[in-house]
Amino acid sequence: MLPAFFDSVLQLIIRTSTDLPPDVRAAMKTALVAEPADTRSAQALTIIAQNIDLASDDEGAICQDTGMPTFEVKTPVGANQIWMRRQIREAVAEATRRGKLRPNSVDSITGKNSGDNLGPGTPIVHVDQWERDDIEIKLILKGGGCENTNAQYALPAELAHLGRADRTLDGVKKCILHAVWNAQGKGCAPGAVGVCIGGDRTSGYAHAKEQLFRTLDDINPDPRLAELEASIMATVNDLDIGTMGFGGKVTLIGCKIGALNRLPASFFVSIAYDCWAFRRLGVVLDAATGRIDRWLYRDPSHPIIPMLDQSGFMRTGREISLRAPLTEEMVRSLRVGDVVLLSGPMFTGRDAVHSHLMKHDPPVDLNGSVLYHCGPVVLKEDDSWRVTAAGPTTSIREEPYQGEIIKRYGVRAVIGKGGMGAKTLGAMKEFGAVYLNAIGGAAQFYARAIRKVDGVSLLDFGTPEAMWHLTVEEFPAIVTMDAHGNSLHRDIEQASGERLATMSA
Numbered sequence: 097m098l099p100a101f102f103d104s105v106l107q108l109i110i111r112t113s114t115d116l117p118p119d120v121r122a123a124m125k126t127a128l129v130a131e132p133a134d135t136r137s138a139q140a141l142t143i144i145a146q147n148i149d150l151a152s153d154d155e156g157a158i159c160q161d162t163g164m165p166t167f168e169v170k171t172p173v174g175a176n177q178i179w180m181r182r183q184i185r186e187a188v189a190e191a192t193r194r195g196k197l198r199p200n201s202v203d204s205i206t207g208k209n210s211g212d213n214l215g216p217g218t219p220i221v222h223v224d225q226w227e228r229d230d231i232e233i234k235l236i237l238k239g240g241g242c243e244n245t246n247a248q249y250a251l252p253a254e255l256a257h258l259g260r261a262d263r264t265l266d267g268v269k270k271c272i273l274h275a276v277w278n279a280q281g282k283g284c285a286p287g288a289v290g291v292c293i294g295g296d297r298t299s300g301y302a303h304a305k306e307q308l309f310r311t312l313d314d315i316n317p318d319p320r321l322a323e324l325e326a327s328i329m330a331t332v333n334d335l336d337i338g339t340m341g342f343g344g345k346v347t348l349i350g351c352k353i354g355a356l357n358r359l360p361a362s363f364f365v366s367i368a369y370d371c372w373a374f375r376r377l378g379v380v381l382d383a384a385t386g387r388i389d390r391w392l393y394r395d396p397s398h399p400i401i402p403m404l405d406q407s408g409f410m411r412t413g414r415e416i417s418l419r420a421p422l423t424e425e426m427v428r429s430l431r432v433g434d435v436v437l438l439s440g441p442m443f444t445g446r447d448a449v450h451s452h453l454m455k456h457d458p459p460v461d462l463n464g465s466v467l468y469h470c471g472p473v474v475l476k477e478d479d480s481w482r483v484t485a486a487g488p489t490t491s492i493r494e495e496p497y498q499g500e501i502i503k504r505y506g507v508r509a510v511i512g513k514g515g516m517g518a519k520t521l522g523a524m525k526e527f528g529a530v531y532l533n534a535i536g537g538a539a540q541f542y543a544r545a546i547r548k549v550d551g552v553s554l555l556d557f558g559t560p561e562a563m564w565h566l567t568v569e570e571f572p573a574i575v576t577m578d579a580h581g582n583s584l585h586r587d588i589e590q591a592s593g594e595r596l597a598t599m600s601a
């Protein structure tokens with residue numbers, strides 16, 4: 097068999113998880129230049145840029161959500177594909193052991209995490225033959241936050257703010273704008289979309305995801321689709337959604353559209369949204385040895401150019417330092433737009449923890465606490481734990497529980513991304529709590545604000561879902577929902593919705 101195949105796949109996984117491809121880096125640099133320096137979007141982009149640099153310097157996961165590993169493999173006729181699939185699965189398990197992938201494969205019935213990213217349906221490996229002598233493997237790691245913002249439309253359809261989308265390219269454009277608007281901060285903007293016009297429900301989504309394997313700067317060979325892509329890119333940034341939905345000039349860094357034939361009765365538009373942490377790479381292997389002949393999307397002979405020439409948190413003078421546990425007075429003094437540097441204890445909690453807290457007492461005293469919506473990558477080293485990646489997860493999933501948890505247990509600050517809804521906002525106003533938006537995907541940046549892991553509860557839920565007890569130092573986040581009923585997310589959603597309506601007029 098091919099002696100170097102396993103190592104080549106492992107290298108591909110590690111590089112994809114830790115180093116963004118040059119075309120994505122270039123697009124993020126353009127975004128950084130486009131946003132005026134004193135804006136929230138610029139501050140968020142600076143953190144993202146530092147995070148990209150930290151991840152590639154230290155070979156750490158760019159985002160703690162290393163997503164669903166999806167491999168597209170092409171092999172010469174006669175190659176042993178069964179063996180290759182097995183090797184790819186073993187490489188995925190090894191990358192997970194090394195902390196380069198977060199254990200992300202969960203039994204959908206029991207909720208149990210397999211711990212090694214293996215299970216029915218994970219990883220996704222598509223293998224095709226081709227009439228060439230070498231082997232090509234492409235990999236995309238697409239996280240849950242952006243996967244949840246994927247959308248599929250059956251035309252004709254009525255769309256909020258945009259009216260009717262017909263079975264025309266103009267109708268397709270409306271669907272794309274609607275999906276981008278809907279993703280707001282949840283999908284960690286600025287993002288990119290892969291789109292499929294047509295197909296059936298299954299092939300449409302698959303083809304949309306395949307578009308994400310195109311480089312952001314390529315030109316569609318179909319002039320009609322090239323024109324549609326250009327027209328989306330020319331208008332979408334006028335939505336003013338900006339990085340993380342903070343408002344700003346750059347909302348989308350790429351739009352790639354493909355088309356499949358459809359049944360006469362169906363007209364689907366399928367949209368795969370990917371976040372700024374657009375992790376996609378590939379390799380071409382020697383078919384006799386499995387050794388890497390060449391990389392796709394990157395040239396290893398070119399040095400990696402850092403995104404920034406500075407490090408540390410960009411200070412604006414508006415920061416407020418707070419030490420947990422927090423009092424009601426402390427949080428009521430905060431207003432939307434304040435930048436908080438938080439120190440002291442912090443507890444992580446996401447889907448499983450929130451559901452647990454609705455039926456059971458918390459394993460720790462949450463009075464005055466800071467609850468971080470985060471599923472970190474954590475490595476066990478002898479008897480202690482080390483967090484290697486720790487960005488926020490999408491908070492809106494906890495909307496059914498959050499208000500009740502604030503009320504019952506006295507939580508004073510919730511950190512996450514994308515904001516929360518009216519129920520949580522009401523509870524924050526009534527009981528005195530704030531929502532702090534951290535920058536989605538900035539897993540390396542935030543991991544460095546974590547001084548130590550003090551303990552862990554509910555580890556049975558798996559490492560991403562457990563409640564980690566952390567001590568943090570100067571953890572920066574922006575108040576986007578305050579204890580006075582104000583919400584930046586609600587305001588941006590309304591304003592961008594109105595702009596959407598203007599675009600369709």
Ligand code: SF4
Pocket residue numbers: 159160161162163238239240241242282283284371372373487488489490536537538
């Ligand atoms: S950057 Fe945001 S959307 Fe993307 S994988 Fe990370 S948390 Fe999910």
